[in-house]
Amino acid sequence: MTTANLYTPYRMKIAKVVEEAPGVRTFRLEFADPAQAERFDFKAGQFGEYSVYGEGESTFCIASSPTRKGYIECTFRQMGRVTTALADRDEGDIVGFRGPYGNIFPIEQWHGKNLLFIAGGIALPPMRCVIWNCLDLRDKYKDISIIYGARTVADLVYKQELAEWGGRKDVKLWTTVDPGGQTPEWKGQVGFVPTILEQVAPTAANTIAIVCGPPIMIKLTMPVLAKLGFKPDAIYTTLENRMKCGVGKCGRCNVGKVYVCKDGPVFTLAQLNELPAEY
Amino acid sequence: MGEQRILQKASLGELFAKLIAGGQRILAPVKSDDRVEFAAVKTPDQIAGDYIQTTTSAKTAVFPRYETMLRFRLKGKDVDVDELTPEAKPTVLFGVHPCDAASFATLKAVFTWDSADAYVEPKLEKTTIIGLSCTKGDAYCFCTSVGGGPGDTRGSDILLTPIDATKYLAEILTDKGRAIVAAAPQLFTPANGEAKEPVLAKIAPRFAADKLAQKLSALFGKTDVWLNQSLRCIGCGACAYACPTCTCFDIQDERQRYGGVRMRCWDACGFGMFTLHASGHNPRAKQSERWRQRIMHKFSYQPERLKVLGCVGCGRCSRACPTDMNLGEHMQSLAETTV
Numbered sequence: 001m002t003t004a005n006l007y008t009p010y011r012m013k014i015a016k017v018v019e020e021a022p023g024v025r026t027f028r029l030e031f032a033d034p035a036q037a038e039r040f041d042f043k044a045g046q047f048g049e050y051s052v053y054g055e056g057e058s059t060f061c062i063a064s065s066p067t068r069k070g071y072i073e074c075t076f077r078q079m080g081r082v083t084t085a086l087a088d089r090d091e092g093d094i095v096g097f098r099g100p101y102g103n104i105f106p107i108e109q110w111h112g113k114n115l116l117f118i119a120g121g122i123a124l125p126p127m128r129c130v131i132w133n134c135l136d137l138r139d140k141y142k143d144i145s146i147i148y149g150a151r152t153v154a155d156l157v158y159k160q161e162l163a164e165w166g167g168r169k170d171v172k173l174w175t176t177v178d179p180g181g182q183t184p185e186w187k188g189q190v191g192f193v194p195t196i197l198e199q200v201a202p203t204a205a206n207t208i209a210i211v212c213g214p215p216i217m218i219k220l221t222m223p224v225l226a227k228l229g230f231k232p233d234a235i236y237t238t239l240e241n242r243m244k245c246g247v248g249k250c251g252r253c254n255v256g257k258v259y260v261c262k263d264g265p266v267f268t269l270a271q272l273n274e275l276p277a278e279y
Numbered sequence: 280m281g282e283q284r285i286l287q288k289a290s291l292g293e294l295f296a297k298l299i300a301g302g303q304r305i306l307a308p309v310k311s312d313d314r315v316e317f318a319a320v321k322t323p324d325q326i327a328g329d330y331i332q333t334t335t336s337a338k339t340a341v342f343p344r345y346e347t348m349l350r351f352r353l354k355g356k357d358v359d360v361d362e363l364t365p366e367a368k369p370t371v372l373f374g375v376h377p378c379d380a381a382s383f384a385t386l387k388a389v390f391t392w393d394s395a396d397a398y399v400e401p402k403l404e405k406t407t408i409i410g411l412s413c414t415k416g417d418a419y420c421f422c423t424s425v426g427g428g429p430g431d432t433r434g435s436d437i438l439l440t441p442i443d444a445t446k447y448l449a450e451i452l453t454d455k456g457r458a459i460v461a462a463a464p465q466l467f468t469p470a471n472g473e474a475k476e477p478v479l480a481k482i483a484p485r486f487a488a489d490k491l492a493q494k495l496s497a498l499f500g501k502t503d504v505w506l507n508q509s510l511r512c513i514g515c516g517a518c519a520y521a522c523p524t525c526t527c528f529d530i531q532d533e534r535q536r537y538g539g540v541r542m543r544c545w546d547a548c549g550f551g552m553f554t555l556h557a558s559g560h561n562p563r564a565k566q567s568e569r570w571r572q573r574i575m576h577k578f579s580y581q582p583e584r585l586k587v588l589g590c591v592g593c594g595r596c597s598r599a600c601p602t603d604m605n606l607g608e609h610m611q612s613l614a615e616t617t618v
């Protein structure tokens with residue numbers, strides 16, 4: 001009897017590298033084995049363990065949309081041992097990926113609703129997957145609005161896609177940088193994300209808010225959403241707890257009775273309110 | 280309580296020989312310097328006699344401290360990867376105390392819920408546990424507070440109780456246990472209603488774990504309780520490494536010039552690095568929060584989530600603790616704290 005080994009990664013070839021911001025890169029990864037590419041499927045919100053052999057594994061979301069077949073993309077900031085090694089790889093190199101893991105954004109339940117995406121810094125990648133997924137199914141949703149901020153103009157990721165979303169008539173986009181982070185050429189907003197959200201004041205009626213960002217941004221954004229009338233079960237976010245196994249065994253992402261890798265990473269604010277604030 | 284038989288202590292050698300001839304590996308408590316550890320034995324005279332607990336628990340037989348998962352060779356832009364799934368050898372774990380035997384339910388729950396772990400599950404399947412009732416305990420034992428006892432049968436396939444100097448009362452509890460008997464049926468003679476209770480250790484209950492889960496949720500927010508509980512904790516993680524039910528692990532790569540291995544090793548929720556984010560943010564930044572996690576995970580989250588308790592009352596954590604924190608005492612104190 002053999003048990004399929006959960007910890008064996010797929011062999012992935014780096015097909016494309018995009019420099020997004022200082023220290024931030026996007027990799028397009030293609031399956032070295034086409035048969036695996038054929039069988040592979042995932043949904044918006046899921047994540048994986050990416051590895052450089054000899055350095056270890058690191059956890060990021062899948063940043064591309066499941067509607068774009070044949071590859072996955074990840075966007076990461078160079079921070080520690082694994083992401084530094086990953087940043088050293090080039091097109092054509094082989095890296096490891098195992099997944100998809102975790103739950104999903106319930107985008108089918110959102111049909112017929114307005115979607116409000118609020119993201120900060122390096123947290124746009126988990127949202128980019130959902131944004132493209134919903135844009136590829138554009139007639140299923142009403143208004144799609146995006147508020148995205150970073151510390152400086154240079155730190156904004158997906159600049160090309162921001163330009164594309166900004167140019168679309170069926171997307172409302174506000175980009176902002178923290179005060180002092182603007183350049184003379186900057187034409188977007190200046191101010192922290194929660195401030196811009198308050199100014200934009202989107203309607204809470206029939207609207208789902210999806211919020212991803214650093215803990216401080218989330219903390220200050222939630223009260224603004226509450227003031228605008230968003231109910232806790234209409235606000236979605238993702239938890240970014242440290243993980244190793246991704247399959248509910250290593251214990252690292254345990255918060256209350258929840259394993260973030262199995263029951264998350266996607267949670268509504270209503271669900272988070274039931275958990276100890278250990279994230 | 281299972282079918283009862285008598286096994287002469289003098290027959291153990293013959294039983295071991297039969298089991299080994301049948302392809303089984305026998306792991307039993309063996310004295311090694313000042314420790315007693317589970318190790319491979321051929322004959323019963325190798326087995327340690329005078330000890331309360333093995334230093335490391337029986338879980339090492341299915342979940343070793345260090346295990347390689349992949350081997351790779353780096354070849355320029357490419358890499359060759361070999362999956363290393365260890366062979367699960369048919370194993371008899373002999374002389375496992377009832378607390379350690381009970382821990383296997385927790386190990387199984389963690390490693391097989393939702394998806395099966397390719398390293399642990401096959402070993403669990405190939406392992407037969409011959410338990411040994413406790414005739415003595417110490418101030419760290421608290422099995423009777425967590426649903427167990429010195430003669431508890433849970434987790435054992437056969438439970439032996441040394442009812443006198445020459446013989447064991449053998450309780451045959453499972454199909455795996457019956458397979459052991461079938462290997463040497465003449466050694467297991469009929470019993471005549473012998474009782475095991477008179478020889479069992481007396482372990483007074485300190486608290487009732489089954490009544491504690493609800494209360495712990497209510498105590499979660501009482502930061503002073505957890506601070507007081509953990510004042511002595513230095514976050515060394517010794518408790519987790521000694522624990523028969525702790526399953527938290529890390530996955531790391533070890534690299535040499537042109538290749539290396541991906542391995543996993545035990546980890547501990549008491550370490551500050553355990554939950555540290557790359558950004559520097561730490562969801563459990565304080566030692567008191569990490570101590571609370573240890574207690575909550577074992578006595579509240581696992582019972583709720585996996586329907587198993589994460590503690591069997593063996594007391595190893597407390598014997599290993601360099602600051603002499605005694606989990607039985609700490610749990611009793613929580614049970615006595617008013618919400």
